[in-house]
Each structure stands twice: as C-alpha cells, then as structure tokens.
Amino acid sequence: MAEVSVRKLIKRFGQFEVVHGIDFDVTDGEFMVLVGPSGCGKSTTLRMIAGLETVSDGEISINGELVNDVPPRDRDIAMVFQDYALYPHMSVKQNLGFGLKMRDMPRAKIEEAVQRTADILQIRELLDRKPKQLSGGQRQRVAIGRAIAREPQLFLFDEPLSNLDAKLRVEMRTQIKRLHIAFNATSIYVTHDQTEAMTLADRIVVLRGGVIEQVGTPDQLYNHPVNRFVAGFIGSPTMNFIDAELAESAGEASIVFNDGQTLPLTAAQRQSYASHKGQKVLFGVRPEHLTNVFTAENRGGAGLVPIEIPVEIVEPLGADTLVFSKLGGSEIVSRVAGSADLRPGTRIPVHVDMSRTHLFDPETGVRLTAT
C-alpha cells in the first residue's frame, strides 16, 4: 500500500523540456490513469516514478519519502511494460519468480508465490513454457503476474494493452480491473486510449504537451471538463464543437449559430452565463446528447430542444447509429437509435439535451461557468 506525491516535476532531455512542472497525488489504493496524446509526457512521468528516468527538477515521494535518488530496485514497485519485457531465456515460472529471487527469498516461498500467482491469472499450464511459446495475451498475463507475484506497494503500467488486438484488449482491461478490486493496490496506469482511462480509473490525469489539463474522476472529466481539450479528448465519438454567439432571441438568452439557427438556454444556464451575454462562444455537445433516444435521465427534462438535422453519412453500430450531419454550419455527429431506418439526403428529428451542453471561450478554450 502506498501514497505517491508528485510535486513540480520537470523532465528535460538536454535542452528539451518535455514535462513542465506537474503536480498530482495518488492516494492509497487508488487506480490513477495518466492519459493524453503521444508526446504528452505521460510515459516519461511514469518512468520517473519508477526510477528509470532521472528527475530533472521537482520531487517524487512514495509514502512521504522522497525517492528522487532512490534506485528502482529499492522503491518496492512493480512495472508492466508495453512490450512485456519478459526474460526470453527464462521459463514462465522463472519469470514470475525473478523479482522474489532478486530479493533473496527462500526457494519454497518463491515456489508458493509463483503457484498462487499462476492460479490467480489461470496460467498454471504455461509455467514451464518459454515466452516465445506464448501468445500475445498469454505474455501479457505473465507480465502482469510477474508484477503481482512480488506484492509490491505500487504497480506501474506503461501502456500494457496497446500491443493486443481489440477483443483481447477489452478482456485484459476487465482482468486488470478485477485484479485491482481484489488487491486494492495503489496503481498508476499510462495509456493514450481514453476508453481504457475511463473504464479503469478511479481518477484520471489528463496531460497535454507536458502540462496537466485536468485531474478528476471519470465522471468529472466527462460531465465537467475544464476546457475544450479535455472535453474533446474524453468521450467517443468526440464532442461536437460549433461556433456560436450568446445572444438575445425573442427576449430570451439563446445560442445563435452562424447560420442563424438558435437554441434556447435552460434557466440555470441563463443564470450562469449572464455575464457572457453577447460574447462569441464555442458550443459543445456530445453525440449522445444530440439524439432521438429518450432515457430515464433526460425524459421530461427541461432542457430538451427538438431540432431537425440533415442525414449525410450513416454508421450503424447495432445498438445505436452514428449520423454524420451539419448543425449551425459545422460538421457534427449524433448518436441515434439503432433501429432507425436512415437514408442519406433525408432529415431526421432529434433533440438537444441543453442541460448537458457546454460553452467554451473560443480563444482560450476554457469552459465558461458562472462568474
């Protein structure tokens, strides 16, 4: 069990600074995911926590102890690598037991831990094989097993699922989640895949260009993104953004798109956005809030505004259908009922759940809130 604290962490490679002084805390037993596009510094940050990269400036503490200069082997951590990094010349059994052997555990203890781990991950029948005789999914299991066999205080995952095919990735994702629920060990997990981040995390750190955009629970990031980047990064398909103006229309504060179409604001929104009246804004609405489906959540809600959109491209997913369309002069995607028989060129009635929409400052990208 461990708490991790990262303070003003900076990483430079020569003259080139890739992590620009970030702060976050991981509480005991928490599953923290670092997510962001490639080159955002998430892996570098994880490798600094592991001790595989030196810290250029700032502090990393584990359980209150500064570990900047502690070598990896003395940090009591385990790490799962993207390419698995299994020792090719060792059997699965030796791979699982290696960390214990390096800590000079007695042979019987190692054997016991290896068997227990193999049972948990259901890889008992693979124990005598070499890594090259395993499939990708089996290698990944062994890599995770190598980490849990030692029962470290902190687990680090560096994009562990990105080399697996889609089906296996979902399977392993569930497996990792199950393991976390069972052991409740503090974990830091790096991925570029926002779905992985949302499904696994207790909390998420969204990174871009070496700075933190937002730290929060999946729910906070999804429902209350602090800026346009986080709003667009979390959620799939991504949020629709439409240029608009916060204007008066028929005596009420409304969203007015460039083509003149208007959407009335809810009472709550009128209040919060009062100080921004007349301002140019970026209107953000997720595809699932631009739909013809009524849910328990939105049924009878005050913010439902019926509109009609032209159907341009239809992508049926089975359970629901993505409709590529235009609204207020911008390209948009909406998520409608799967059974709808849609033909390009026709128009389809949908409703906008205004209570779930956001307004962003078109210059800074910051989400507008009550001021």
Added chain:
Amino acid sequence: MTEGVATANAALRTRRRPRWRISEHPYIWVAPLTLLLLATYVYPAVEVVRFSFTNATLLNPEYEYTLRSYQALQRNTSLGGLLWITFLFVFASVVFQLLLGLLIALALNRGVNRNLPGVSVVRIVILSSWIVPGVAAGIVWQLIFSEASYGFLNSLLRDVGLPPVKWLSRPDIAIWSAVIANIWRGTAFSMILLYAGLVIIPKSLYEAAAVDGASAWRQFWYVTLPQLRPILLINTILISIFTLNTFDLILALTGGGPGRATEVLSLYAYNLVFRNFDLANGSVIAVVLLAISVVFTFFYIRLLPKENET
C-alpha cells in the same frame, strides 16, 4: 515514342526471361561462385590431403604415393610437445580474447547508451589492431618485447627500477609473450561480435530487471550473459579456429623459438614445407590441423540457430 520504347523493352524481357530466370536455371547463377570456391578452397584442401599420402618434396618434382608420412607422425616424439604448445597458445588466447572483448564491448555499449563522446574513435583504434597483418603485428611486438636497449617493455621496467624480463629468450616466458601479442591482435574481433550481440538486447529487459530488484552485477549475470550465450559460443569456436591456424604472427615474433618453445602446429607445418622443403610431412600436419578445425566447425554448425527457430 515512349510507346515504341515500351514495346522494345517488353520484347527484350520476353526474349531474355526464359533463359535467365533463376528458378528455372539456378546452376547458371550459382556457377561463378561455385567455381571460385572450388578453385580457391576445395582444390588446395584436396591437394594437401593428396600430398600427405606421398613422399613429395619441394626439391624434386617427382613423387610416389605412400603412407610413410603418417607412419612417421606416429613415431614423431616432438608431436606431444607441439600439441601442448598449440593447446596453451589457443586456450589462453581464446579465454583472454573473450574476456577482454566482452569488457571492451560492455564499456563501448555503456558509452553509446550514455552518449559519451569519442566512442567511435575508441572503436576504430581497437579495430585497427585487428586489420594489422600478422607479420607486421609480430614485428611490432618484437620491438615491444625486445631485450635490446630499445625494448619498450624492458625500458619501462628499468625506469621503475625493476630488472629486465627475458620476454623472448626464455622458453617458459616466450610462449606467453606470443599469447599476449595474439590476444592484442584478436580481441577486436570478439569485441565487435559481442558488441553486436549487446546492442540487440532489448533495453526493457534491463529496466524490468532493475524494477525487479536486480543489481548491476545481477543484471549482467541474469540478463546479459544468457542473452549473449549463443554469440559467446559461436565467438569461442570461431576464434579457436582462427588461433589454431595462426602462424604468421609467431613466425615474425619468435620464429618458433627459443628452441621450439613457441612452435605451434601451424608454424611446424610451415617450417616443414618451406624450411625443410618436406611437402609430404608438412601436409600430414596440415591434415591434422584440418581435422581439428573440422571438429570445431561441427560444433559451430550445431550451435548456429536453425532457420525455423526465431
């Protein structure tokens, strides 16, 4: 116009293709290299074996076939000593070339990983010792070991107040002088092979080992050495064969002396043929060398990774 060219090209292709397609006429393609190898490798080897069954000398163009040279080999009382000298020379050279080659390769690899300047200069300097011809290396080392007033090592010893060493004139020291010169010359080869082996070991293995709690020494023992194992074995066999066949360096350094203290098998064969003009007996020794090399080669082939293994 382009159309005309295209047709001409097409015509050329259809005319040529059937005759030269490698899948249909492989022998035409293989023939030049086969002939070259036959002429330069197989023919001399066959000739050596043939001459070993004769009484040929370089002084008389006529000879007849006989087994006398092989019978002489059985009665040769100096053979035991020659084999012992050869074994010492090969064994010591191989062990130290491997050790030094590995040390330098590790240092170079570390240097490259840390972006240290001058790594390529070091590599070139070390490699240059390998491309020096054996005879030239022998002469250079003769100057270094020389017991005359200009001898490099002895003048160093004199400067620090130590007595001179009879590097080349004492039989029990001369063999080690020859070994040292040969180690100097052959280490670069091992270094290059092992360096190539080190470079391809994935970095993440070391990172995983570091996180797993392995110290630098244990990382070397549990990751580097096992990963290098196939290359170490092949390297050992290759340099064993090279060293077994080395005579140019010893010829220039000691000429096999003092007495016969540094006369290895290959030098003995050379002396028999070109000093005693005894082609037949020299060929017999060459056949013995060939047999030993074949045994090494057999192991080498066994150790090479098979094509269906990855």
